[in-house]
Amino acid sequence: MHVIGDLDVSTAPELRSRALTVIDDGWTNLLIDLTACAFMDSIGLGILIAILRRARSRGGDVEIQAPFDQQRRMFALCRLDSVFVVHAENLSETA
Helix, strand or coil, rough: EEEEEEEEEHHHHHHHHHHHHHHHCCCCCCEEEEEEEEEHHHHHHHHHHHHHHHHHHHHCEEEEEECCHHHHHHHHHHHHHHEEEEEEECHCCCC
């Protein structure tokens, strides 16, 4: 799943809805790509955790593609880098 633009209080519910629908449809392993995400607040992080919980409850997992230092620092500061697999490289360029 690609996040384009901000992931905040106004956009995070849409990501949550779409991701939970995908998981409930049987796609339980997700990669959430933050390459085009300009800004993420605590609501956005909370939504990512909700998505992870649903995926794991269905036997899956969620990985995060966060190629920018600022994004990775946010995950590290919140200690979410020990909860999510966070990829530093841009996976879409390496495929």
